[in-house]
Each structure stands twice: as structure tokens, then as C-alpha cells.
Amino acid sequence: MSITISDIARLSGVSLSTVSRVLNNSGYVKDETRKKVEEVIRQNNFIPSAIARNLSKSQSTTIGIIVPDITNSYFGEVIKGVSEIAEENGLNIILFNTDNILEKEIRALNVLKEQRIRGIIMTPGFGEEKDNFKYIDTINKLNIPIVLVSADIKFKKMSGIFVDNINAGFDATNLLLKKGHSKIAIMTGILSSEPAAHRLLGYKKALKESNIDIEQRYILSGDFNMKKAYELTKKLIEDEDRPTALITCSNRMTIGAIKALKEKNINIPEDLAIVAFDRVALLDYLGINITYIDELPLSLGKKSMNLLLDILNNNISEKEKRIIVKPRIIFKGSEEKI
Amino acid sequence: MSITISDIARLSGVSLSTVSRVLNNSGYVKDETRKKVEEVIRQNNFIPSAIARNLSKSQSTTIGIIVPDITNSYFGEVIKGVSEIAEENGLNIILFNTDNILEKEIRALNVLKEQRIRGIIMTPGFGEEKDNFKYIDTINKLNIPIVLVSADIKFKKMSGIFVDNINAGFDATNLLLKKGHSKIAIMTGILSSEPAAHRLLGYKKALKESNIDIEQRYILSGDFNMKKAYELTKKLIEDEDRPTALITCSNRMTIGAIKALKEKNINIPEDLAIVAFDRVALLDYLGINITYIDELPLSLGKKSMNLLLDILNNNISEKEKRIIVKPRIIFKGSEEKI
DNA sequence: CTGTTAGCGCTTTCAC
DNA sequence: GTGAAAGCGCTAACAG
Numbered sequence: 001m002s003i004t005i006s007d008i009a010r011l012s013g014v015s016l017s018t019v020s021r022v023l024n025n026s027g028y029v030k031d032e033t034r035k036k037v038e039e040v041i042r043q044n045n046f047i048p049s050a051i052a053r054n055l056s057k058s059q060s061t062t063i064g065i066i067v068p069d070i071t072n073s074y075f076g077e078v079i080k081g082v083s084e085i086a087e088e089n090g091l092n093i094i095l096f097n098t099d100n101i102l103e104k105e106i107r108a109l110n111v112l113k114e115q116r117i118r119g120i121i122m123t124p125g126f127g128e129e130k131d132n133f134k135y136i137d138t139i140n141k142l143n144i145p146i147v148l149v150s151a152d153i154k155f156k157k158m159s160g161i162f163v164d165n166i167n168a169g170f171d172a173t174n175l176l177l178k179k180g181h182s183k184i185a186i187m188t189g190i191l192s193s194e195p196a197a198h199r200l201l202g203y204k205k206a207l208k209e210s211n212i213d214i215e216q217r218y219i220l221s222g223d224f225n226m227k228k229a230y231e232l233t234k235k236l237i238e239d240e241d242r243p244t245a246l247i248t249c250s251n252r253m254t255i256g257a258i259k260a261l262k263e264k265n266i267n268i269p270e271d272l273a274i275v276a277f278d279r280v281a282l283l284d285y286l287g288i289n290i291t292y293i294d295e296l297p298l299s300l301g302k303k304s305m306n307l308l309l310d311i312l313n314n315n316i317s318e319k320e321k322r323i324i325v326k327p328r329i330i331f332k333g334s335e336e337k338i
Numbered sequence: 339m340s341i342t343i344s345d346i347a348r349l350s351g352v353s354l355s356t357v358s359r360v361l362n363n364s365g366y367v368k369d370e371t372r373k374k375v376e377e378v379i380r381q382n383n384f385i386p387s388a389i390a391r392n393l394s395k396s397q398s399t400t401i402g403i404i405v406p407d408i409t410n411s412y413f414g415e416v417i418k419g420v421s422e423i424a425e426e427n428g429l430n431i432i433l434f435n436t437d438n439i440l441e442k443e444i445r446a447l448n449v450l451k452e453q454r455i456r457g458i459i460m461t462p463g464f465g466e467e468k469d470n471f472k473y474i475d476t477i478n479k480l481n482i483p484i485v486l487v488s489a490d491i492k493f494k495k496m497s498g499i500f501v502d503n504i505n506a507g508f509d510a511t512n513l514l515l516k517k518g519h520s521k522i523a524i525m526t527g528i529l530s531s532e533p534a535a536h537r538l539l540g541y542k543k544a545l546k547e548s549n550i551d552i553e554q555r556y557i558l559s560g561d562f563n564m565k566k567a568y569e570l571t572k573k574l575i576e577d578e579d580r581p582t583a584l585i586t587c588s589n590r591m592t593i594g595a596i597k598a599l600k601e602k603n604i605n606i607p608e609d610l611a612i613v614a615f616d617r618v619a620l621l622d623y624l625g626i627n628i629t630y631i632d633e634l635p636l637s638l639g640k641k642s643m644n645l646l647l648d649i650l651n652n653n654i655s656e657k658e659k660r661i662i663v664k665p666r667i668i669f670k671g672s673e674e675k676i
Numbered sequence: 677c678t679g680t681t682a683g684c685g686c687t688t689t690c691a692c
Numbered sequence: 693g694t695g696a697a698a699g700c701g702c703t704a705a706c707a708g
Contacts, residue, residue: 002396002454002481006702014679017704030678045479048701050452051398051700052700054684055393056701057702060389070417070418080408093433094400094430096431110385281564282593285596353696354686355688355694355695357686358688361686386685389686391685393699
């Protein structure tokens with residue numbers, strides 16, 4: 001169907017290997033021969049098959065990337081970062097979007113194995129589920145280098161770029177405590193994901209250190225999305241004894257919370273202080289100033305791809321290389337107690 | 339290195355072809371034999387190589403997708419739509435992000451050719467550049483089914499899911515005219531992209547039909563992004579004889595414009611009416627009501643993947659199947675003249 | 677410098 | 693039902 005290397009060989013009057021040499025700039029080829037072959041390649045608009053090359057070399061030029069929600073700009077940034085570094089290194093990206101569904105994540109891993117990709121970069125959605133045998137099993141059997149980004153897996157030590165979410169949760173809470181808040185609520189993401197669980201841990205730790213009782217009704221379990229956050233916030237502020245501060249654990253949850261507050265005419269920070277996780281570009285632009293923990297997802301993406309490259313090139317001495325990034329707090333004033 | 343089909347054959351005491359039959363559920367295999375082989379496969383955690391299968395069948399199970407900016411949720415939605423349908427049909431996705439850079443787009447096309455993918459779904463960024471020989475040439479020589487999404491290419495009739503941007507631009511402008519506006523500005527995206535060019539055409543058409551002169555200073559050429567939009571808007575509203583209405587041609591540009599307006603205390607729609615393109619989920623949530631043209635990118639993604647499937651399965655009689663989607667206007671009141 | 681040859685791991689006739 | 697063998701398009705010794 002498609003034109004092949006042997007067609008080119010025939011048309012140029014040379015052998016397969018010579019064409020291969022020209023294609024790969026490897027070994028010696030007489031200048032004249034090279035010119036001739038190149039001309040035939042050009043004329044026939046020949047592009048060699050990566051599939052055949054991969055099979056022959058038992059090595060592909062593709063990596064896999066698995067994210068929970070590609071419509072979330074956070075992961076868009078991560079992917080962009082990965083993609084930039086991958087491209088510089090001649091690697092392609094096979095993308096999987098899991099919608100936070102365990103089965104999709106497992107299937108994605110297996111498909112990537114089938115594709116014999118070089119390595120995988122993923123944000124696991126279920127790293128806290130210690131007893132999920134199928135998940136663990138899939139990862140254990142994969143035998144492909146995996147780099148985790150921004151979320152860890154509890155039951156297995158793996159390489160990755162992580163965010164110090166315990167400390168981030170701790171710092172966020174402490175910031176509010178220092179400002180004089182004591183009734184602080186937190187709205188977490190799905191607790192089967194590591195970031196959500198860790199932020200909550202940090203929150204609890206901070207309260208404990210300040211000898212403040214942890215109130216269950218101040219701990220709201222969201223799902224990282226707007227709608228749930230909106231509903232939870234609405235309920236929260238209808239509470240008689242409502243908190244004076246709220247920590248939201250993802251960009252989308254922040255939006256949902258703000259919607260609820262707007263509707264009820266609750267002012268930030270006068271009526272309710274807020275510290276958020278993740279940047280919401282639009283908020284800055286709209287002059288809604290929310291103090292937030294910035295994880296710099298673009299940079300996380302780049303770092304994870306670089307780490308994967310290091311692993312593939314055997315530049316890593318340890319078995320698992322774990323880089324923990326400390327997110328920074330961007331102060332906008334919404335944490336004040338007024 | 340990795341375990342292969344012949345290892346499985348040897349371990350099960352059968353031939354390669356029998357293992358292959360088991361793997362593909364093709365041909366007759368005695369139940370007992372099948373069980374035996376399946377057991378060996380399971381025990382060895384064998385996953386066949388898609389690379390080898392692709393080579394052997396001269397057919398891959400991958401498609402390519404090329405977008406200008408993956409961090410924009412518009413394209414996130416498109417990709418999500420594509421991905422859902424692709425997955426249902428056992429197809430994987432190789433992703434390319436071009437940052438609106440021509441060379442990257444061309445390279446992406448060639449890499450996808452090299453990968454012998456089944457088809458390509460892309461949003462071209464340079465469909466208006468009639469004289470760009472290299473671009474045209476690449477596409478012409480590709481010889482892979484391409485489905486365009488949401489942006490067309492002027493110099494070549496291609497299959498795709500398009501948005502009727504001329505009419506959308508026309509309608510947006512007319513809406514404002516009907517409300518009594520006559521000084522209407524438009525902020526377009528990069529004019530080398532078809533949607534930007536077409537929306538501008540629609541705008542001009544509407545003004546002409548209403549016998550209103552087209553003022554060059556009311557036509558602002560942006561780049562689809564916030565920063566430029568912010569600057570352009572700032573300049574626009576400093577104008578002595580400033581317009582009473584503005585059309586913004588992308589979600590990000592809308593944000594940029596709103597930032598500028600906020601800063602200058604210009605109210606919407608009292609001081610400046612706005613009609614935008616694309617939904618900005620956050621605006622709705624924040625109670626900032628902007629009338630917008632909704633293209634439903636998730637649906638565009640699904641439709642484009644379905645179209646590609648139809649093409650691949652020869653369900654299409656025409657050489658080029660072009661589906662034109664009429665976007666809907668979501669009225670929020672920001673178009674009023676008060 | 678160039679050609680021959682043996683794979684890479686799988687599918688697919690064609691025999692038996 | 694099952695196996696042998698050719699082939700998918702390329703790479704990489706090896707020989708010359």
C-alpha cells in the first residue's frame with residue numbers, strides 16, 4: 001500500500017541497507033549515492049514507517065501520559081510541560097483521560113503496555129486505595145518505567161514529581177490560624193487521591209498543634225469539581241455556627257465555593273476568609289483576589305518528563321527517584337481576618 | 339527482553355498460530371487447548387505487542403490529534419470528546435500541541451505519518467494562509483484521512499466539523515445592532531486562522547447590511563490570548579469616541595477584556611455591551627453574565643471522531659464530508675443597550 | 677563504502 | 693483444529 005524502503009532501494013539502484021543508512025545518517029555512504037537516494041526519497045515523498053523501525057529496534061519513541069481530567073487547565077499545563085520536553089527529545093505522547101474512573105486508569109496502563117511505550121507519566125487517582133488489588137497488581141506487573149506527577153501512590157514506592165501536600169495543607173491552615181481564625185473548614189477532593197488525603201492531614205496537624213479540636217462538620221469531602229463544591233459551600237454557610245475561613249483544595253472547587261458565596265452575599269474575606277489550592281487564572285484577571293497555593297503545573301510537567309528521561313537514560317542511581325516540590329503561596333489578601 | 343507469543347507457544351506446547359488464534363478469538367481452537375494457552379498467558383502476564391501486530395496487519399489502532407493550545411479548556415473539551423469515542427472503538431490517541439506555531443503543526447503531521455496512524459483530527463491554525471507552500475504541500479502529500487475540527491482550511495476542500503463562523507459573527511453583530519448599538523468593535527483572534535477571519539467577515543457583512551461604515555479602529559487583531567486582549571481593550575476604551583459594544587472572539591480574550599473593563603470601572607452592559615465567543619464556565623459561576631456564542635466543543639470533538647470513523651469504515655459516499663454546526667447564542671443580557 | 681542476511685513479534689494463508 | 697511458512701518494513705551485524 002504505502003511505499004517502502006525497498007521501493008526506494010530499487011528505484012535508486014542500491015540495497016536496502018544503503019537506504020537505511022541514508023535515512024539514519026549512520027555508517028558510510030558515498031556522497032553521490034546519498035544524493036541519489038535522497039532525491040528518490042524526496043520525489044516519492046517517502047516517510048519511513050516508525051512501526052517497522054520500532055519493531056526492528058525493539059524500542060519505541062512514544063511515551064504514555066495518563067491524567068484524570070484533560071479539561072482541567074491544571075492538567076493541560078502538566079501535559080504541555082511534558083509535551084515540550086518530549087518533543088525536544090523526539091518522543092511522542094499517547095494520551096489517556098480517565099475521568100477519575102479506576103477501570104479506565106487500569107485499561108490505560110494495559111494499553112500502554114501493549115503499545116510498548118518507553119515510559120509512562122501519570123497522575124494516579126487512586127493512590128490511597130491500599131486494598132485495591134487489581135490496581136496494585138496492574139502497576140506491579142507492568143514493568144515499564146513510571147513517573148508519577150503531582151500525586152503519589154501509598155502502597156508502592158515509585159518515582160515521581162510530588163508536591164508536598166501535607167506541608168501545603170499545614171501551611172494553608174497555619175496561615176489562617178495566624179491571622180486569628182480558629183473555625184476553619186476544609187473542602188477536600190476525593191480522598192482516594194493522595195493530594196486530597198495529604199492536604200487534609202496537614203490541616204489536621206496544624207489544628208492539633210494549635211490545640212484546636214477537629215470538627216467533622218468542617219471537613220467537607222468534595223470531588224474536585226465545581227458543582228459539588230458549590231453545594232457543599234452553600235450548606236456550610238447556612239450553618240448556624242459557621243466557620244470564618246475555608247480552604248478549597250482545587251481550582252474548580254474554588255470556583256464552586258465562590259459562586260455559593262456570591263449568591264449568599266458573603267464577602268471574602270470579611271465574612272469568610274479563603275485559602276485555595278491551584279491558580280485560577282481568571283480570578284486574578286477578574287480582580288477576585290484569592291490567596292492560593294501554586295503548584296506550577298507546567299513546571300511539574302517538565303520536571304516529570306525530565307525525570308523520565310533520566311530514568312530511561314540510566315542517569316539515576318537510586319531505584320526510585322522522588323522529587324518533592326514545595327508549592328508556593330501567592331498572597332492576595334483573602335486569608336485576612338477582618 | 340519482553341516475553342513473546344512464541345514463548346507462550348512453547349510453554350503451552352502449541353504453535354504460534356494457535357496462540358495467535360486464542361489471542362484474537364479467530365478461527366477454531368479446541369476448548370481444552372484454548373484454556374491451556376490462556377492459562378499460560380495469564381501466568382506469564384503476557385500482553386502481545388501492538389507494534390508487531392500493527393506491522394503485520396499494516397494497520398495501526400492509533401489516531402492523531404493536533405490542537406493549538408491544550409491548556410485552553412476549549413481544546414480540552416474537544417480532546418475529551420474525541421477520546422471518549424475513540425476509546426469506545428479501541429483507538430488510541432497521539433497528541434500534539436502546536437502553540438500556534440506553523441512549524442510545529444507541520445512536524446506533527448509528518449510524525450503522525452511516520453507513525454502510520456489511521457487518521458488525524460486537527461484544528462488547523464493557519465487555514466487562511468493561501469500562499470504558504472510548505473503547509474499546503476505537507477497536507478497534500480500526507481495521504482491520511484484528516485478531519486478538521488472547528489477551523490477550516492481555505493485552500494483545500496477537506497472533511498471536517500465546522501462552525502458556521504460567518505453567520506455566528508453576523509448574528510453576534512446583528513444582535514448588537516438590533517439592540518441599538520452602532521459603534522461596535524470586534525476583537526478577533528489571529529487572522530491566519532479561519533474562525534477569526536470568518537467571524538470578522540460576518541461582522542463586516544452585518545454592518546454593511548445596516549449601512550454602517552466599517553471603522554478600522556474598531557477592528558482589533560488579537561491572538562486569542564488574555565494579555566493581548568487586555569491591552570487592546572485598554573486602548574480601545576481610552577479612545578475619545580469609543581464604541582458602545584464589543585465582540586470578543588475567544589474565551590481567553592473575553593477574560594482579558596473584562597479585566598481591562600474592571601480596572602477602568604467600565605460597567606457591562608451600561609458602559610460597554612459585550613457579546614463573546616465560547617463559554618467561560620467560570621464567568622457563569624461568578625455571576626458575571628456575558629452573552630456568548632457557544633460552540634459546544636465537547637460535542638465538536640465527538641462529532642469529529644465519529645466522522646473520522648465513518649471515513650475509515652467507508653461509510654461516506656462523498657469525497658469530503660463537511661458538517662457545519664450552527665453555534666447557539668446564550669443570552670445573558672450583556673448585549674443590551676442601556 | 678555497499679550488499680546479504682537474519683531477525684523484531686505478530687498475522688495469515690495454505691496444508692494436513 | 694492445528695502447524696509451517698511467508699511476510700509486514702525496517703535495522704544491524706557481517707562479509708566483502
